[in-house]
Every structure is written in C-alpha cells, then in structure tokens.
Amino acid sequence: MSTFDLARIGTGLPFVAALPQLREALDGRGVAVVRAEPGAGKTTLVPPAVADLLEVRGADARRVVVTGPRRVVVQAAARRLAALTGTRVGGPVGSTVRGERQVGRDTVVEHVTAGVLVRRLLSDPELVGTGAVVLDEVHERGLDTDLLVGMLAEVRALRPDLVLVAMSATLDVPALAEVLGSDDGPAPVVDHPSAQHPLEVVWTPPPVPRLDARGVTDAFLDHVSRTTTEMHARALAADSGADALVFVPGVREVDRVVEQVSRLARGTEVLALHGRLDLRAQDRAVAGRGPGDPPRVVVATALAESSLTVPGVRLVVDAGLARVPRRDLRRDMSGLVTVQASRAAMTQRAGRAARLGPGTVVRCLDETTFAHAPEHAAPEISSSDLTGALLTLAAWGSPRGEGMPLLTAPPPAAVRAAEQVLHDLGLVDADGRTTELGVRAGRVPADPRLARALLAGAPLVGARAAAEVVATLADDHRAPDGDLAGLVSALRSGRAPGAARWRGEVVRLRRWAEDAVPRHDVPGHDVPGLVTALAHPSRVARRDGSTWLLASGTRAALPPGSPLQSFDWVAVADVTRTEGRAAAGTGAVIRLAAGLGADGIDLATGALRTREVRAAFVDGRVVAREVDAIGAIELAATPVRPSQEAGARAVADALARDGLGILTWSGTADALRRRMALLHRVLGDPWPDVSEAALAARAEEWLGPELRRLAAGTPVDRVDLADPLRRLLPWPRAARLDELAPERLPVPSGSRVAVTYPPHDDPDARPVVAVKLQECFGLADTPRLVDGRVATLFHLLSPAGRPLAVTDDLRSFWAGPYAQVRAEMRGRYPRHPWPEDPWSAPATARTNRRR
Incomplete structure (x- = not known):
C-alpha cells in the first residue's frame, strides 16, 4: 500500500492529469522539468507522486526533499500536504527551516528552504538517504535555488539514481532543461497548460506618483485602498462569495492598506499575508472563508504571487510593484529597492483571480506602463550581494562558479567584490579557495560575515555574547x-x-561557537560594536562633522536623535541608500550601528590598517602624503615628495575618475584626435579608438612619459598631447594618415584649405571645408576622404566669411542654386567676381582689381 493516496490528495487539482506524463519522464530519464501555472497543484501533487515512484521501484533511499524559496512557503506547503493525508507535520510529511526541524522516523516527504538544502549538500554531497529532490518555484530565480540547480546537476553525474524534478511557472524552460540534461539531451519537460477561465482586466492608473525618493508614496497606497474597497463591493454585488487579493511590495505597504481598507470597508475581514507573521496569522490568511464568515480582503506581498494559494479569490488588485535586492558595489551597501514588477509577475498575480472561475484583475497602472515593464524579473544572481554564494561555491570546490552548469553566470564585477570581502575576512585564500576559518564559517547557517563574527568573536567576548x-x-x-x-x-x-x-536563534548560534574563555577583557557596552566590526570591518566609521565616514569610503548619517551621536567611532551593521534631504546630503543613512572603543577598532580592522604614500592629482599638479589609515579613514597624514610611480598612478587614477578634461588639449592635439577618431569609426582596427574611455584605459601606454613628467611636477598646461597620441598610430599604416585624412585640401584657386574634422564623440557629423565661393569655380566633384568613403561638406563663404551655401554636391550647386546666390551677392560685393558661367571662370582668392 502506498504511503500517499494520490486520488484523495489530487481531488480538484488540475495537475493530476499530468501525473502519467511525469511518471513516464522519471521512469525514462530520472529527471524532469515541470511547467504549470500557479494554483495547478504541482507543489501538492508532485512530491507524493515522486515518493510513490521510489516506493514502487523499491529504492533504498526513500526520502523526497522539496525546496521552497521562503520559510513561510515551506511550512505552509508541509502543513497542507500533511492535512490532506490526515497527519501532522513531523509524520510522513516533515519540514525543516532555519532553527526549526519537524521530521520523524516515518518522514517520506521533507519540505525545506533552498538554503537548508545548500548547506546539507556541502556537508553531504551525495545526499545519503535521499532518493529524490524537487526544486519548487525555480522561476523566482532566488540565489540559493539557482545554486542548487547547478549543484544538483553535478550530483546527478555521480548519483544517476537520484531523481530530480525542477518546477516552474514562467521560467525559460528550455534553458532549465538544458542545464539539467545529460549526454542523452535536455531533461524532458512536463508541460501542463491550465484551463483558462475568463479574466476581466481593469486599469486604474493613479492620479498621484507611485514612487518617490523614499519609496512607495502614501498617496498611491490610499489609491490602492480606495480602488480595492470599490471594486470588492462591485464584485460582492455580483458574487457574494468573491474574496479579494491585493498585491503590494512590502510589509509597510501591507500594513497601511490593511488599515485603510479596514476603515473603508465595514463588515469585511481584512487580513495581512507576509513573511513576518506568525504561523497562526498566515494560516488564517490562506485557510479560505468558512460558512457564515464575512467577505475577505487579503493584502499580501509577493508570497501569494505563486508560492501560496489563497482560496476563494475572484478579484485581484495589483499595485504593479515589486521589492528586489540590489547591491551597490561602489558604496558596499545592499538592500531592497522597490521597482516596477515584471509582466510575468503581474500575469501570475492576475491568474489568481481566474483559477477556479471567471475573475477580475484591477491593475493600478496604465497600459503603457504595463507594456514597457520588463518581461521577467532579473535573477538574484545578477543583482544581489554574492558573498554567501561565493563562499558556497568555494566550499563546493568551484571557486567563482567556474565550470558550474548555472542558469545565469554571476557578473564578474560582483564576483570580484564578493571574493575581496571573503578574502579580507580570512575566509578564502588568494585563489578563492576556502581557508580553515572559511570551512567552519560555511557550516554556520548565516551570512558569511556574521558567521565570521560569531567564530572570531566568541573567543574575544564569549560565545553567548557573540551569539546575541x-x-x-x-x-x-x-x-x-x-x-x-x-x-x-x-x-x-x-x-x-x-x-x-x-x-x-541565540541558543542555535551558540552551538556553532567555541564556548571558550574570552581572551580580552572587553567591556559589555563595547561588545555589540566589536562583534559588528568583525562582521563588517569595512563599515567601521569615524565621525566627520555631522556625518560619518566609513572605511569603505561611503559617507552616511545617523537617524535624528540617535544616542550614537555621542560616539567618535561606530561599527555599522546596516547602511542603506536614500535620497532627498535625508542623511545630511550623503545619500546614505545608518539604520543600525553600535559604538566602538579603541580596543575594538584594533581587534577588528587589522587587515584594513595601512601606512602608505597616497598621491593625488589636484589643480593640475601631483601632491602626496604619507597616510596612516583604516581604509578610507585617515588617522594621520604627513606631506611628502611623491615617487614617480605614485605620481603617475595618481594622474592615471584622475584620468579614469574625471576624464581627459583634466589635461590641456592644444589645437594641434585636438585636430589629430579628430582625424584618428574618423579613421577608427570608418575603418576600424587597427586605427585606434580615441574615445574618452579608451584613452583613459590605455593611459600608461600612450601617455606614460608625460604621466611621469606630471608626477615630477611639470605643469599640466606644458604637456602637449599631440606627440603622445601619435604613439597610438598603427605602423606602418600610420604613413597613410595624411593621405586618408589630410589636414588640408587643395582647391582650384591654388589654396590649401584646412579641413575641420568632426568631434571625436560625434559619429553623425562630417568633415567640413570652409572656403570662399570664388576659390571653387570649376570644381565639379566634391572631394571625398578615407579612400572615397567619406564625403566632405563644403561651406561656401561670402567675401566677408559668412556661409552662402552648404553642400556636399558642388556640381548640383553650380547648376542650380548658384544663380540665385549670384543675383543676391553681386550688388553687395561688386569688387569680387560673380561670373554667369562658374565652370569657365578662373578660381581666385582675389578681388577683380587685384586680379
């Protein structure tokens, strides 16, 4: 007898029709990609179906591990499956999230967060006792889930008996199937199209901005609340059983809309649904309305987008926003930002209204905004802090993810930044491989920075104090x-x-720390600052007037009235970007910090402490100082004479930061640069790119001697850039420079007229020849440059030097417009020739009398 009664579990779930196709795929290949819309029942049906398949096979390893993106989703899925089987969580169905494990001897299906399975794989790469893994909600592209896709693809190469199912609602399924495939080809796809019920779309663009510098505006949330109240009343008039589901980006927005709708809609039960709620409140929101219960409005974050099903919904109100992680590499800050939701996310949200019958979605935006929204949300690996991911990959034996079958490769700049953080914390070596401390930190279920603070802080302040x-x-x-x-x-x-x-959490973390006798007598009030500094040494900050300078170079301000204003030094735990007048104009505000004593500074920032000569290019000259510093925080500085190397580096840095405008461009140098730019634009390599970015990047190559002259004290206005530019010319082709892009062109009068080439950064402009009209009599073919590829633009001038005509077709000008120009000009300039026949008249730069 099977552990699970699939007929009973699958009652009313559309995905039950796809189970035969799933069994066929797993029997043949042992791996499958499942695509089905939210609410189809895949999360409920696939894990017990896979468990039954393992039982039929008589597999030694029977456990089915199911991952979810968040703990609330994992626990809700486990409770639902347990309820459908008439058991409690901890029996045949279990769950494991950080700090809480409900698994028994009889557990067959275990729901876990993606992070739990990542750490399990690091300690047990073969997953002994596990017969199958089901990756749910892959389309959300969470960082841990993306890592699991790559890690499990490699595990299956060693354990082909491990059954693997990846489930998604909207992801690019062919790419996922390719990553999970083998020599036999991509993984088979089980595609289950759900029945589509009619869905009415209503657009209610707000009369106020949705976002401002501080985030979601209160005025927009009021619009969402009023819209929800009005549309729900209309829905109830047509169907008394219609409940509403409202999507807003975060907890603050949920709380405000709940408060407003509760005030506006008397007799309606208004419930919140987000990850900070306790289990009882979450269960109440997803349990559905019972007989005699009042109508309901559930205001949710993206939790209810695809991960959780709220029954009875016939109306969806969508604010059209999403909250996503962002990493500011330059300022060493991470945080959540509110952005326009993707079209895929808004489509999933809308589908909640028409899952079981006709429904309505109200979008609080206009159709143009919807059409211009991104098609899919960016994967977290593209925009998040990768420090934890890099430590995981290093512990897995694939530093930087090189060679891993990942859906999306991590951005190189983010990889370099994360690896530098890990190196500074002593968790990886110069090759990106884990150190002894890194191995220990990788086992701690916490961010690597916090794991390092726990392990390094316990011997200093005690395990309990560090854990707190x-x-x-x-x-x-x-x-x-x-x-x-x-x-x-x-x-x-x-x-x-x-x-x-x-x-x-303190009890759990304390188990990972060595309960040693503290080696330093750290005062109790200094403990939070020291432990925080051990986690974030680059965020040690010193007061600088009304703001604080972090060792990373970021300036930030404390909240008004903070008791930390009395400290000279603080260790910053959380700093986020902000706009407007807040944060004393620094653009960053310190959300959480602790005072830091002198001992804490020395203990936590040893790796950042430097004594070096720092040179800078200021007001056209190089200045240098010997600086004792903690990162960007200068403790002491003494003026010194810069070395040539330091001075040259200072000028090169200034070029990279401020551009070539810090140098003086003579007319000769600027003209040469323009000619070279045209040749590069038309002919490409080997003619060099002389754009701002390209020249700054190759500064040492073409400007090396001049950099050293500047470093030695030569004034910037005494350095001519023409000769340095010629160093970039490709020899021997450089010999054709004057032929391809001559400085001057001959005209029939015998003059050689200067060619004005277009600016280096204007690809649409053309070379210009400005010449007196009389000097061009008889010139029929407009000269062309660069082996005939580029037409010149002639500005034909009056005797006073004013343009009479602009043309790149002299033949047509003489044949037509010239007659009108002659009629207008001959009376104004009678001393100059205006022949009726410009073809036969001698070209001249002189007046009639001088001729």
Missing part, C-alpha cells in the same frame, strides 16, 4: 534610533518584538 549580537543582526530586528546595543538589551529583556524567536 549575531542573532540580532541575522534577523529582521529594527531600532528606529539605529542603536544596536539598545536593541540587543531590549531583546534580552523581552521588551522588543520577536524576543522569543531571538532567544531561540
């Missing part, structure tokens, strides 16, 4: 005044929200 600070930083605990020490104290006393969860 790390637990505070690891979870979403907040302090309006930015005071981390005060927040830790409030959590310890039970006064802060989430204190119970925090205490459990």
Whole structure:
C-alpha cells in the first residue's frame, strides 16, 4: 500500500492529469522539468507522486526533499500536504527551516528552504538517504535555488539514481532543461497548460506618483485602498462569495492598506499575508472563508504571487510593484529597492483571480506602463550581494562558479567584490579557495560575515555574547534610533518584538561557537560594536562633522536623535541608500550601528590598517602624503615628495575618475584626435579608438612619459598631447594618415584649405571645408576622404566669411542654386567676381582689381 493516496490528495487539482506524463519522464530519464501555472497543484501533487515512484521501484533511499524559496512557503506547503493525508507535520510529511526541524522516523516527504538544502549538500554531497529532490518555484530565480540547480546537476553525474524534478511557472524552460540534461539531451519537460477561465482586466492608473525618493508614496497606497474597497463591493454585488487579493511590495505597504481598507470597508475581514507573521496569522490568511464568515480582503506581498494559494479569490488588485535586492558595489551597501514588477509577475498575480472561475484583475497602472515593464524579473544572481554564494561555491570546490552548469553566470564585477570581502575576512585564500576559518564559517547557517563574527568573536567576548549580537543582526530586528546595543538589551529583556524567536536563534548560534574563555577583557557596552566590526570591518566609521565616514569610503548619517551621536567611532551593521534631504546630503543613512572603543577598532580592522604614500592629482599638479589609515579613514597624514610611480598612478587614477578634461588639449592635439577618431569609426582596427574611455584605459601606454613628467611636477598646461597620441598610430599604416585624412585640401584657386574634422564623440557629423565661393569655380566633384568613403561638406563663404551655401554636391550647386546666390551677392560685393558661367571662370582668392 502506498504511503500517499494520490486520488484523495489530487481531488480538484488540475495537475493530476499530468501525473502519467511525469511518471513516464522519471521512469525514462530520472529527471524532469515541470511547467504549470500557479494554483495547478504541482507543489501538492508532485512530491507524493515522486515518493510513490521510489516506493514502487523499491529504492533504498526513500526520502523526497522539496525546496521552497521562503520559510513561510515551506511550512505552509508541509502543513497542507500533511492535512490532506490526515497527519501532522513531523509524520510522513516533515519540514525543516532555519532553527526549526519537524521530521520523524516515518518522514517520506521533507519540505525545506533552498538554503537548508545548500548547506546539507556541502556537508553531504551525495545526499545519503535521499532518493529524490524537487526544486519548487525555480522561476523566482532566488540565489540559493539557482545554486542548487547547478549543484544538483553535478550530483546527478555521480548519483544517476537520484531523481530530480525542477518546477516552474514562467521560467525559460528550455534553458532549465538544458542545464539539467545529460549526454542523452535536455531533461524532458512536463508541460501542463491550465484551463483558462475568463479574466476581466481593469486599469486604474493613479492620479498621484507611485514612487518617490523614499519609496512607495502614501498617496498611491490610499489609491490602492480606495480602488480595492470599490471594486470588492462591485464584485460582492455580483458574487457574494468573491474574496479579494491585493498585491503590494512590502510589509509597510501591507500594513497601511490593511488599515485603510479596514476603515473603508465595514463588515469585511481584512487580513495581512507576509513573511513576518506568525504561523497562526498566515494560516488564517490562506485557510479560505468558512460558512457564515464575512467577505475577505487579503493584502499580501509577493508570497501569494505563486508560492501560496489563497482560496476563494475572484478579484485581484495589483499595485504593479515589486521589492528586489540590489547591491551597490561602489558604496558596499545592499538592500531592497522597490521597482516596477515584471509582466510575468503581474500575469501570475492576475491568474489568481481566474483559477477556479471567471475573475477580475484591477491593475493600478496604465497600459503603457504595463507594456514597457520588463518581461521577467532579473535573477538574484545578477543583482544581489554574492558573498554567501561565493563562499558556497568555494566550499563546493568551484571557486567563482567556474565550470558550474548555472542558469545565469554571476557578473564578474560582483564576483570580484564578493571574493575581496571573503578574502579580507580570512575566509578564502588568494585563489578563492576556502581557508580553515572559511570551512567552519560555511557550516554556520548565516551570512558569511556574521558567521565570521560569531567564530572570531566568541573567543574575544564569549560565545553567548557573540551569539546575541549575531542573532540580532541575522534577523529582521529594527531600532528606529539605529542603536544596536539598545536593541540587543531590549531583546534580552523581552521588551522588543520577536524576543522569543531571538532567544531561540541565540541558543542555535551558540552551538556553532567555541564556548571558550574570552581572551580580552572587553567591556559589555563595547561588545555589540566589536562583534559588528568583525562582521563588517569595512563599515567601521569615524565621525566627520555631522556625518560619518566609513572605511569603505561611503559617507552616511545617523537617524535624528540617535544616542550614537555621542560616539567618535561606530561599527555599522546596516547602511542603506536614500535620497532627498535625508542623511545630511550623503545619500546614505545608518539604520543600525553600535559604538566602538579603541580596543575594538584594533581587534577588528587589522587587515584594513595601512601606512602608505597616497598621491593625488589636484589643480593640475601631483601632491602626496604619507597616510596612516583604516581604509578610507585617515588617522594621520604627513606631506611628502611623491615617487614617480605614485605620481603617475595618481594622474592615471584622475584620468579614469574625471576624464581627459583634466589635461590641456592644444589645437594641434585636438585636430589629430579628430582625424584618428574618423579613421577608427570608418575603418576600424587597427586605427585606434580615441574615445574618452579608451584613452583613459590605455593611459600608461600612450601617455606614460608625460604621466611621469606630471608626477615630477611639470605643469599640466606644458604637456602637449599631440606627440603622445601619435604613439597610438598603427605602423606602418600610420604613413597613410595624411593621405586618408589630410589636414588640408587643395582647391582650384591654388589654396590649401584646412579641413575641420568632426568631434571625436560625434559619429553623425562630417568633415567640413570652409572656403570662399570664388576659390571653387570649376570644381565639379566634391572631394571625398578615407579612400572615397567619406564625403566632405563644403561651406561656401561670402567675401566677408559668412556661409552662402552648404553642400556636399558642388556640381548640383553650380547648376542650380548658384544663380540665385549670384543675383543676391553681386550688388553687395561688386569688387569680387560673380561670373554667369562658374565652370569657365578662373578660381581666385582675389578681388577683380587685384586680379
């Protein structure tokens, strides 16, 4: 007898019709990609179906591990499957999330977060005892899920008996099938098109901006609330069982819309649904309306987009926004930003209204905005902080992900930045491979920075004290005044929200730390700052007037009234970008920090402490100082004479930062650059690119001697750039420079007229020859440059030097417009020749009398 009654579990779920196709794919190849719309029942049906397949095969390894993107999704999926089987979580159906494991001896299907499975693979690459893995919600392109796709593809090469299913709603399925395929070809695809019920689309663009410098505007949320109330009332008039599901980007927005709709819609139960809620509140939101219950409006984040099903929904109201992670590499800051949602996400949201019957979606934007939205959300690997991912890949034996079958390769700049962080923390070596500390940190279920702070901080301040600070930083605990020490104290006393969860996290983290006797007598009030600095040494900050300078070079401000204003040094745990007048004009605000004593500075920032000569190019000359510094924070500085190397580097850095405008371009140098730019644009290589970026990148190659002269004190206005530019000319072809792009062109009068070439950064402009009209009598064919590829533009001038005509076709000019020009000009300039026949008249630069 099978563990699961699929007929009972699959009642009313459309995906039950696709189970035979799934079994066929897994029997043949052991791997499959499942594509089905949200609500089809794939999350509920596929894991028990795979478990039954393993049972029929008599497999030794029977456990089916199912991943989800977030803990709330994982726990909800486990509770639903357990309920359908008449059991509780911990029986045949279990779940494991960070800090909570409900698995028993009889567990066959285990729901886990993607991060849990990543760490499990690092400690047990063969997944002993696991017969199958089901990757759910792959289309969300979460960072851990993307890593799992690559890791499990490699595991299957060693364990072909491991059954692997990847499930998606909207992802580019062929690419996923290719990554999970083998020598036999791409993985088979089980494509289950859901029945489409009629869906009415209503557009309600707001009369106010949706976003401003601070995020989602309150005025827009009020518009969403009013729209929800009005449209739900209309839906209830047509169908008394119609519930509404509202999508907004974050928890703050959920809370405001819940408050507003509760006030506007009397007699309606308004519920929130997001990841910070406890299980009881989440269950209430996804349980559906019972007999006699009032109408419901559920206001949710993207949780309900595809991961969770809210029953009874006939109306979806979509704010059209999404909250996504972003990494600012330059300022060493990460955070969530609100952006326009993708069309795929908005389509999934709309589908929630028509899953079981006709429905309506109300989009709080206009059709043009929808049409211009990105097709799909960018994968997290393209925009997130990759520090944790890089440590995982290093521990997996694939530093930087090189050679891994990943859906999307990580951006090289983000990889370099993340690897530098890991190296500075002592977690990887120069080759990107894990150190002994890195191996230990990789086992700790926390961000690598926090894992390092826990492991390095425990011997300094004690395991419990280190675990308390790390637990505070690891979870979403907040302090309006930015005071981390005060927040830790409030959590310890039970006064802060989430204190119970925090205490459990402290116990869990303490197990990973060595419970050693502290080696340093660190005062209790300095502990939060020291542990934070061990996690983020580049965020140690010193007061600089009303703002703070971080070792990373970022300037930031504390929240008004923060008790940290009295400290000279702080360790910053969270700093985010901001706009407008906030943050004293720095563009960054410190959300959480702790005061840092002198001992903490020395213990945490040793790797950043330097004593070096720093040279800079200022006001046309090089200045240098010997600086004692912690990153960008200068502790002391003494003026010194720069070395040639340091000075040259300073000028090169200034060129890269400020562009070539810091140099003086003579007329000769500018003209040469224009000629070279035209040749590169028309002929390409080997004629060099002389754009701003290209010249700055090759500064040492073409400007090396001049850089050293500047470094030695030569004024910038005494350096002519014409000869340096000639160093870039490709020999021997450079001998044709004057032939292809001559400085002057001969005209019939015998003069050689200067050619004005277009600016180097104007690809549409043409070379210009400005010449007196009388000097061109008899010239029929307009001269062409660059072996005849580029036509010149003649500006035919009056005797006073004013343009009479602009043409690149002299033959047509003489035959037509010249007659009108002659009629208008001969009376104004009688001393100059205006022959009736310009073809036979002698060309001249002189007046009639001088002739």
